[in-house]
Amino acid sequence: MADIPKKYKHHDVEDKWRQQWEDWGIYRWDESLPREDTFVVDTPPPTVSGSLHVGHVFSYTHQDLIVRYQRMKGKNIAYPMGWDDNGLPTERRVQNLLGIRCNPHLPYDPEWKPIRKGKKDTSIDEVSRRNFIEACGVVTEEDEQAFEHLWRHLGLSLDWTDQYATIDDHCRKISQLSFLDLVEKGEVYNVESPTMWDIDFKTAVAQAEVEDRPRQGLFFDLRFGVEGGGELLIATTRPELLGACIAVVAHPDDERYQSLFGKFAITPLYGARVPILAAEHADPEKGTGILMVCTFGDAMDVEWWKHSGLALKQIIGRDGKLLPAAMGEAPFESVDADKARKAHDELAGLYVSKAKKRIAELLAEDGSLPGWDGPALVGEPLPTDQMVKYYEKGDRALEFVPTRQWFIRILDHKDELLAQGEKIQWHPDHMKSRYSHWVEGLNQDWCISRQRYFGVPFPVWYDVGTDGEPDFSRPIYAEAASLPVDPLTDTPPGYTEDQRGRVGGFAAEPDVMDTWATSSMTPQIQSHWGVDDERHAKLFPMDIRPQAHDIIRTWAFYTIVKAWMHSGEIPWYHVILSGWILDPDRKKMSKSKGNVVTPDDLLVEYSSDAVRYWAARARLGTDTAFDPGVFKIGKRLSTKIFNASRFVFMQLDRAVDDGGMPGVDQITDPLDLALVDRMRTVIEQATKAFDSFDYATALQVAEDAFWSFCDHYLELVKLRSYAEEDSPGRRSAVAALSWSLRTFLRLLAPFVPFVTDEVWSWRFAADGRPSVHTTSWPTVDEVAAVDAPELDGTYDAAVEVLTAIRGAKTTSQKSLRWPVARLVVAGPERYLKALEPVLDDVLRAGNVDAGGLQLEDGESPEGHRFAIEAELAEEMGE
């Protein structure tokens, strides 16, 4: 029998159990068991290039609480670890950390090694694509180790033997299989079309990655000429796009412009002749009610242009600078070509913001058309608040640039995707509306191609036509058996490497897939869809997808899209949404605000159990304030578990020595029966809560009961359990203590896994089932043999009298051990009856002289059962 330690030292205990769990391997998935015995988690793969954040600790703890409960319910847990390392965040981090940029035209340098640059070294080296990708691999591996360390420290019961990374061969293969399957099903296409484009990252982005940011803009009032005489006044915030103006439009019902429809306007400065047309999207209330359409100022321009049949005037390049357009030539015709070219020469090569300033000057100086007096710009520009689209990770506004991109058809399937959302259970339920609203509001197909490097390549080549250019209408797809492939180094079926880039040969698709194209496949990545049918059947659809609510429109949505397209199924039965951590000012915690606390510090200062406790108190979907006070409560709970267990085991040891192990069938004393009865309710409530993923309620129920157990029951039963001789009363007490503790440890094990397993190991660990985490969740059946209490309210009556006795001592500034000479308890008969069977325990706990007890019939005072009077003894006594 192991000695029971005296003091709780959380660092030692937690270090010991982390290692023990690893040695036992108790968190591994058993591949041999059937699906119905298995609980499958679609673990969120963290973006490894992001920083470690308390938010991670928060939401991953939520998953682990549910997982640990399910494990104790007897489920075979599939809880792997994934890493999202591919994609733009990694590239950006690598660029900053190593001071490098990818230049895809450079040859591979096998000698080159990634080296971290000091903060002051701002030089930038260009490296080849392959060197760049290798550097990404090195950096992400370091980052993954930092995450793994944190996860292990926190006590997440992940299966570390089952890992994946979104850039690894397996994930590349699944991603490419997914792509080919969608090609086969006709759900993917490539097209050249104006796309939202980030000018810094120089890549297309998808609707889901775009956010609106408020910006202070300026309204410029510009005079346009009207062919045949007259003028128009047009208000615009983007005068720099004047050269790309293709039309002027007003609302068809707008009386002011009826006479102009069908005529032509002449743009100032550029002198271009553009039609004046009616368009529904023009709002007569805004500006002057008439506006210029440019290619492209906004999404509306794109939409309208697509149906207009008008020629494109591309003016912004992929780098965000104004192109040196061939002014004066069709389609850039002008009434004064020389003037137009001269003006545009001033603008070409400038970024949008600079060009805006410059053209405003040009328009203010002159910009006029023949026959005008005065400049084209009227008055001073007026400030206006506008919302501008940005790539969520970008620093400068998006532009619409025509490029060739791959898209997945989602606009055609809104109804089906909404129906899939209905089949999934969302926790909390109201989060489902976020999904439906997003699906209903979709206005673009899903753009999955990115003009980047560290990502999964498309398994695609193109025929090279007689002009030496790739023929994008004739893609060559890889064969499924050859995956994963990299078209830049691998050759398409039926070709040889020397045909690369040659007429009659092939050319690689240079783009890579967006990260979401891969992470939307996490269930299939884990189940080995298309690779191992047996494994897939055992893991798919999964049980839960835990995630944060801000990525419903991306991760949840895309995963639902893919599962539906590939197999017509939902990817999981439940989505579990965690909230955010807010700082004490109720703002979302973020690095830029400098209010981020590092998780490691917290774990060291308060213990992993304490930090888990804090996370567990937050209900699903609810944002939570970062509150160090709650860590302290968690730490106190751990300490309490430790100390209360010491007491129980000391009594248990004595009872075992005197007469063998007490069983629940020996619980006979009225107070103990009342305790067991309360425990039945606790077990039922905690189980019910956990079954609906409501870990917070399960914790609250168990924790409240545990504190009551310590503060009241232990005090009431203590002296009976101290009895020198073995007796039915003592055995009843010890049996009740032992079973209750066994139950509390299991109820609390998901929340504070370290201290509970430590305590469990002292006396409860059985051969073959060494850990509390692999024992079974408590059930009321365990105490089926224990009688129900004869009377209701016994426990509460005892607590009330004991509390009153303590109150009397406290107000008299006496120790709680001080003897009570006289105790008068007055109340209705039914309460006195409930109290009677436990009076002995109460009197002992309160150190009341049995001769001084008086029970009287009487009324209950407000909010109480009894009127209680306690008269303390004169002397402390021995």
Next chain:
RNA sequence: AGGCGCGUAGCUCAGUUGGUUAGAGCGCAUCCCUCACACGGAUGAGGCCCGCGGUUCGAGUCCGCGCGCGCCUACCA
């Protein structure tokens, strides 16, 4: 501008299908070293449950209208 959520003690939050006197912890005050625990314990003081109307015998809870906060969509003329 639409949608979703929230508003309860100084703070962080619970409050089942409406049902007597609205709960907990932290913090605060006062007291207590009692053989599980001073990394503790006891006791206590703190609430127009955001506002206004309505339904009801009865509303923190249901309905309507406001106000405030957060988030998600939309909004570059």
